[in-house]
Amino acid sequence: MxxxxxxxxxxxxxxxxxxxxxxxxxxxxxxxxxxxxxxxxxxxxxxxxxxxxxxxxxxxxxxxxxxxxxxxxxxxxxxxxxxxxxxxxxxxxxxxxxxxxxxxxxxxxxxxxxxxxxxxxxxxxxxxxxxxxxxxxxxxxxxxxxxxxxxxxxxxxxxxxxxxxxxxxxxxxxxxxxxxxxVVYHRRAGGQSQHSALLELDAKSDRIQGALAYARQNLGAPLSVEELAAAAHLSPRQFSRAFRAETGQSPAKAVEQLRVEAARVMVEQSRHSIDEIATQTGFADPERMRRAFLRTFGQPPQFLRRNARLTAAP
The missing domain is CATH 3.40.50.880 (Class I glutamine amidotransferase (GATase) domain)
Known part of the structure; x- marks a missing residue:
């Protein structure tokens, strides 16, 4: 014992x-x-x-x-x-x-x-x-x-x-x-971020929350404003205006946040290559994902992967 x-x-x-x-x-x-x-x-x-x-x-x-x-x-x-x-x-x-x-x-x-x-x-x-x-x-x-x-x-x-x-x-x-x-998600990895894109976006209406949930479940799709607006049952113009009012940012920026968050988890916890992760999370190519990581975390994906492996080592 x-x-x-x-x-x-x-x-x-x-x-x-x-x-x-x-x-x-x-x-x-x-x-x-x-x-x-x-x-x-x-x-x-x-x-x-x-x-x-x-x-x-x-x-x-x-x-x-x-x-x-x-x-x-x-x-x-x-x-x-x-x-x-x-x-x-x-x-x-x-x-x-x-x-x-x-x-x-x-x-x-x-x-x-x-x-x-x-x-x-x-x-x-x-x-x-x-x-x-x-x-x-x-x-x-x-x-x-x-x-x-x-x-x-x-x-x-x-x-x-x-x-x-x-x-x-x-x-x-x-x-x-x-x-x-x-009743918790099975153990968040130690290297996972303390911050969540969905928490930071803090949408208030069911329609905008629904669009964000749809985006998170379909990160590999293009996720155009028209597609997100359809998920929210709004016209593209209504959706863009409501989205910015509730979250303080554009749909495109929010989608990038969700993609970066999902990609970071895969970088730190999976054995997928950086190219595979970029494809699965909807980035057009690894270079675009690298630039998004630099904007968000100040470090490229490879650095976060090495850091996560050091954390997991005995």
């Missing part, structure tokens, strides 16, 4: 404990106790979360753990020196140490990010890099594994991190079963 310790400080964000549910459901799915889940703090006792609801904890210093996970607050806040000393000591004897959201700042204070790649909520990534200059912060990753150190993006990304751990510990079938019970 593997012991999982969640390290809590006063004011921790309760959503960070969603990762605990993944380990709990791993036990349920396997019908045996694969994980022993513990809530820990500097001195033990009741620790209030961001809603001021107390959670009972044990003292961290007395623990022997397989995995240590630091849960962050709504924004980075200083951690007590005593907890940092305990975290550093217990981490040195653990197989892996992780953070959810701004918990990365706790690992940084303990010196555990020095010389390592790390991520956190995109809103605080620059601050993390500024405070811990020896870390290599990547602000657009769901989670990153660098040796024994795992760091994840904000809030719900802790579930992806937990599913990744379950998959490494007990295999993809168990991780998939847990994801199904959580």
């Amino acid at each position: 593997l012991s999982i310790g969640f390290v809590l400080s006063p004011g921790f964000q309760i959503m960070g404990l969603a990762a605990a549910s993944a380990f709990e459901l791993a036990n349920v799915s396997a019908d045996e106790r694969l994980y022993d889940i513990r809530f820990l703090s500097e001195l033990g006792g009741a620790i209030p979360n961001s809603f001021d609801i107390p959670i009972q904890t044990r003292a961290l210093a007395r623990q022997k753990l397989d995995t240590l996970i630091a849960i962050g607050a709504l924004r980075p806040i200083p951690t007590s020196p005593g907890l940092i000393r305990q975290l550093r000591r217990v981490s040195s004897a653990s197989r892996r140490t992780a953070s959810v959201c701004t918990g990365a700042f706790i690992l940084g204070e303990a010196g555990l990010l020095d010389g390592r790649r790390a991520t956190t909520h995109w809103l605080y990534a620059r601050e993390l890099q500024k405070q811990f200059a020896k870390a290599r912060v990547e602000d657009d990753r769901i989670y990153i594994i660098d040796g024994p150190i795992w760091t994840s993006a904000g809030m719900s990304a802790g579930i992806d991190l937990a599913l990744g751990m379950i998959e490494k510990d007990f295999g993809a079938d168990l991780a998939r079963a847990v994801a199904q019970k959580l």
Whole structure:
């Protein structure tokens, strides 16, 4: 049985404990106790979360753990020196140490990010890099594994991190079963973007949302304004006007965003060639896709593929 310790400080964000549910459901799915889940703090006792609801904890210093996970607050806040000393000591004897959201700042204070790649909520990534200059912060990753150190993006990304751990510990079938019970998409890859084109477009009407859904399902098609307008049951002129009013951009730009997002997932997770990916996601040729990647990510597809493989490496 593997012991999982969640390290809590006063004011921790309760959503960070969603990762605990993944380990709990791993036990349920396997019908045996694969994980022993513990809530820990500097001195033990009741620790209030961001809603001021107390959670009972044990003292961290007395623990022997397989995995240590630091849960962050709504924004980075200083951690007590005593907890940092305990975290550093217990981490040195653990197989892996992780953070959810701004918990990365706790690992940084303990010196555990020095010389390592790390991520956190995109809103605080620059601050993390500024405070811990020896870390290599990547602000657009769901989670990153660098040796024994795992760091994840904000809030719900802790579930992806937990599913990744379950998959490494007990295999993809168990991780998939847990994801199904959580009713989440089976584990977003660590290298996946923290941002979603559909979220950024934020269409309000059913017609424009329907056109965007149609576009995402048919990226290999030309996706002209006329085709999208037909999917929305509007004339091309009405559609273009309504689309720009709701999303703030043209249909052509939105389609490019959807294509880039889909292409990035394929670049990072599949073995398809760059030429094949360009064709499947509707880019006329690899050069056009490369230019779109440079505009969106500041890097060509080949760089993102190499980076994703480094992230996935043990």
